[in-house]
Amino acid sequence: MDQGKTVFAQVMSCVSHWEFRRATPDRDKTPRTRLFSAWDHFLAMSFAQITFRESLRDIEARLDSQPRLRYHLGFRSRVTRSTLARVNEQRPWQLFAAIAQRLMHRAREAYREEPYILDLKAPAYALDSTFIDLSLALCPWANWTGSDATVKLHTMLDLRAAFPVFATVTKGSYADVLWLDDVPIEPASYLVIDRGYIDFRRLRSIAQAGAFFVRQIGATSPSLLRGYSNGGRGGSFKRALVGQLYAGVDTSVRAGRVPVS
Incomplete structure (x- = not known):
């Protein structure tokens, strides 16, 4: 035995x-x-x-x-x-x-030597959220629509291994864009976001922190929107269309479409 x-x-x-x-x-x-x-x-x-x-x-x-x-x-x-x-x-x-924070820190240490995605030479993170359905009878505090109960899980994923590095649970009606105020911004990193996070004041703060953001325009469109810091005049915010990215075409973002979890 x-x-x-x-x-x-x-x-x-x-x-x-x-x-x-x-x-x-x-x-x-x-x-x-x-x-x-x-x-x-x-x-x-x-x-x-x-x-x-x-x-x-x-x-x-x-x-x-x-x-x-x-x-x-x-x-x-x-x-x-x-x-x-x-x-x-x-x-x-x-x-x-x-405990979760300790485990996330340990996971990041374990993958520290892993290569970055798309040869960016910098860490890339995906920001996304998902709903967690609850029982309205057992969790009346999570009432969302009057007939449904839910909370929202906001997650920041390290794309090297798709593990979370930062997460927050909020009420279901909490807007994704508001969560940007709590996200830790790492200088020189790339943040992959969708349209739910578009707010120019908050995107400007990402640029001023020395980070970059990449937004997928649509499921069928390979165009990307990039915001970045400029070295002059206090890191002014710029908005530019990077252009069409196809497999094998080299651009400033490099090699194809960035995956969004």
């Missing part, structure tokens, strides 16, 4: 337990949640995500189906739906946000 680690335990071993515990004391101060540790909470929600569980009851039933294996998955407490409901409500979300 195989006595090695389970697949789930191997995946979760990528998250350092001691590093997780270092982030816990400053953010997990709710007394009633300490009976169910933040680590077990993290494991339970990760298990639900990886195995496509659909409800708290589903998580509990799946873990209870093999109680002897629960310890080998990394759990130190039994997971019940009532406990999960309580800790999901009471445990600060900032704890898990801190």
Whole structure:
């Protein structure tokens, strides 16, 4: 009989337990949640995500189906739906946000030596957002249209490996262009955006920070819109049509259409 680690335990071993515990004391101060540790909470929600569980009851039933294996998955407490409901409500979300930031930083370090896309010699990021549907009965605070509940996930992806480097969850009605105010701008980087992010005041701030933005005009049009900084007079903002980009045609942006996630 195989006595090695389970697949789930191997995946979760990528998250350092001691590093997780270092982030816990400053953010997990709710007394009633300490009976169910933040680590077990993290494991339970990760298990639900990886195995496509659909409800708290589903998580509990799946873990209870093999109680002897629960310890080998990394759990130190039994997971019940009532406990999960309580800790999901009471445990600060900032704890898990801190863990996500640490993991994103580690991923960036792992891919630091990877070549940049399109031979740009600079990092390229794609900005996009997506809706996450919720139950209106369970999440009335996320009411969007009166009959639907949703939140919006805004993501900044590093195109070298398509992993997130910055993410924010907002209410569903939050405009994409407003999120540009929170995006960290890296000098000399390229930001790939769509028309939902077009606001000339905000695009000017990107140019003044020394970065570039590229906008795909349309799904069938290879034309791109580029904003860039000028070396004279305080980084004045310019708006220029780069032209037609086809595979094999070299331009200032280089080699074809930039993918947008």
